[in-house]
Amino acid sequence: MRKILIVGAGQAGMQLGLGLQAEGYDVTIMSARTPDEIRAGRIMSTQCMFGPALRLEREHGLNLWEDQAPRLRSQRLTVVGPPGQAALTFVGEWDEYAQSVDQRVKMGGWLELFERRGGNVVYHSVMTSDLAGLAELYDLTIIAAGKGELVELFDRDVARSPYDRPQRHLSCIYLHGTTPRPDYPDPHVRINAVPGVGELFFMPGLTNTGPCEILLWEAVPGGPLDCWDDRPGPDEHLKRTQELIREFAPWEYERVMDAEPTDARSTLYGGYAPIVRMPVGRLSASALVLGMADVVVANDPVTGQGANNAAHCAEIYLRAILARGAHPFDAEWMQHAFDSYWAYARHPTAYTNMMLGPLPEHVQQVLGAATQHEPVARRFAHGYANPTDFENWLMDPAKTAAYLASLG
DSSP states (O other): OOEEEEEOOSHHHHHHHHHHHHTTOEEEEEESSOHHHHHTSOOOOOOEEOHHHHHHHHHTTOOTTTTTSOOEEEEEEEEESSTTOEEEEEEEEEEEEEEEBOHHHHHHHHHHHHHHTTOEEEESOOOHHHHHHHHTTSSEEEEOOOSSGGGGGSOBOGGGOOOSSOSOEEEEEEEESOOOBTTBOSOOEEEEEETTTEEEEEEEEEETTEEEEEEEEEEOTTSTTOOOTTOOOHHHHHHHHHHHHHHHOGGGHHHHTTOEESSTTOEEEEOOOOEEBOSEEESSSSOEEEEOGGGTEEOOGGGSOHHHHHHHHHHHHHHHHHHHTTSOOOHHHHHHHHHHHHHHHHHHHHHHHHHHSSOOHHHHHHHHHHTTOHHHHHHHHHHHHSGGGHHHHTSSHHHHHHHHHHTO
16 A cells, blocks of 8 residues: 655645545645644635536535535626726626635545544644655655745746746635625625726635635735735724725625624735746655645636645646556656646646736737627636636637637
């Protein structure tokens, strides 16, 4: 029986660990926190999982909260002209629903599921100095912890990393007591984009205390939405959020005027430079580790791809490990496994990096066309769930022009 060590208990590490466990592998997961500590901790992300990623969870029997979490059917994009005025709005429906389950709920539950199935979990933080000895005990060691010093084992891929600093400063809060739009009450993702200033996202989700609304601010550094350096507590965060909404997106104000934070740890702040790293880390002449998901491809959350990338990476690595059989997990195999993931991840990475800058003219034309043509709105929304399609029509101005011309 092959022995696998996974360092990190997030979406990617847990999904891969549970998948390998089901295939009879001897898997050890290292988690810095216990399930109870995770549930009692601070929110970790916004994690909107689109249809294809949810399908992967379903196929592996990991969809434990599918009947409880709101089913998101579409996304609404509003581009703000002058602050407080909507320049354009459209809604694009998805072929499959999306869902967002608080990672405090999901990772705590998955860890307990892994242990019930006989898996070994070591609850301890890991330093780089610990890894060399640990890696010698396993056939393969995978680093799935996207934060902390372990990511420094993997060199930055300069050719694939156009940014060297954060392009957005992020702040998030989970709320109870928001109200649906009367003209579109079905659960959906709402994006309010203020060119040159930032974005505001609304996303129904499921947290420890039941259904909730997740609000994420993506602030262009130095702009008027970049006002979270003091990291306020939940009550002050909500008050500031309400004031900003009243100024920049007043059509959303009524939705949050009576809201309240879900809990005392319902806020999150941060920001990081989008980056792609080399996948193989070397601990010694004989000890190598493989990076996965956010460790090797970290996109800004402006396009909601992080948890989806993690799910796809876990599935691709699972297939690569199973196909390897009894052969060694050497550097060549590690690079090949990552290359298989990059064949997918390059699409959301290219799209996300494009959306962080000033919108190209051809993309502006698409957004305008989406207000008039339902198929354009639907295809734009489809790309968030299936980002490989963007290459066929949105990433190249000539392809965009041909597509728009085909509408008649």
